[in-house]
Amino acid sequence: MTQLSSEDHLKQLANSLHFMSDWLPQARQAPETTVPACPGWTLSDLYAHLSDVHRNVIQTLATAGTDRRPEPRGQNSEQHHSDPFDGFLESSRDLFKALTATDPGLACWGFGPPPRLAAFWFRRQNMEHLVHAEDLAQSLRSQEPAMAKEAHLSNETALDGVSELLDMLVPQRIRSGTVEQPAAALRFEAAGQSWIVGAGEVVASLTTDPVTMLLGLWRRRPLLSLAITTGDREVLGAFLQSKIVP
Structure with a gap:
């Protein structure tokens, strides 16, 4: 993107x-x-x-x-x-x-x-x-x-924020040992964009709109409750509850 x-x-x-x-x-x-x-x-x-x-x-x-x-x-x-x-x-x-x-x-x-x-x-x-x-x-x-929150968070900005987190911050935290790599690959999807975290076969996917994805990954929204998920929710939930954000 x-x-x-x-x-x-x-x-x-x-x-x-x-x-x-x-x-x-x-x-x-x-x-x-x-x-x-x-x-x-x-x-x-x-x-x-x-x-x-x-x-x-x-x-x-x-x-x-x-x-x-x-x-x-x-x-x-x-x-x-x-x-x-x-x-x-x-x-x-x-x-x-x-x-x-x-x-x-x-x-x-x-x-x-x-x-x-x-x-x-x-x-x-x-x-x-x-x-x-x-x-x-x-x-x-x-x-x-x-x-009413008036920060005007657009989908484009939210997608860039998701990219920053999943493409840069999370891999860095995995490399540093702060976060364990998920037990299997996970797919996150928003507005036609997708990110895969982990190695191997994708065992679970989470799909929602960009703003919910960004704020949910940062734990400002109940992401699992608001998103559409398929596959192994246990692996997905364990990853989301880990220290992916400070």
Whole structure:
């Protein structure tokens, strides 16, 4: 499949950042509200996490076009902002500026496969914020029943996100030993696109629309309940319950 351009990722990221900024006042009023898909997290933790991600990505982008590698995550000297919500507003602006000022074609460290280019971070930050914008929507819905998520997640964007996960992140987690390779091959299908995870004969298939597939794989939707499945649901379910996402 054709990957979205870095410009498209930047536009979608802007939508997600605006969404999270627009609803930040409500989150600030209920900072201890839990985040359903992230056990142990509150909205305060969610915004603090994103600020930490922003700082690390900005530091990484500063090395684009050089042979330098960024400091290991968590070892930069910058202190966390005392208020996670104010920190998010500041760091999100800085992140967007850094991405806008970076040529996506420059060599840049990333945890994806070669070629390692700055474009990796345009895509990764788009997907990171799409998923966490969904977290915000789910968390605040009890306080704001009329809330509608407005991140405008298109099928094309969702398919690119599924590709990032199944073509890059999951294989990487299998290689690192974080996730066991499924006992047999599994097929995932959405909008005419398909991905096979595992080796050997396909023993189970899962089919749904791109948005449900993306959010379901990231455990923001009950994927097995919403999708059409065929074959060995036990093998499929075991894989989906493994650590395919952080």
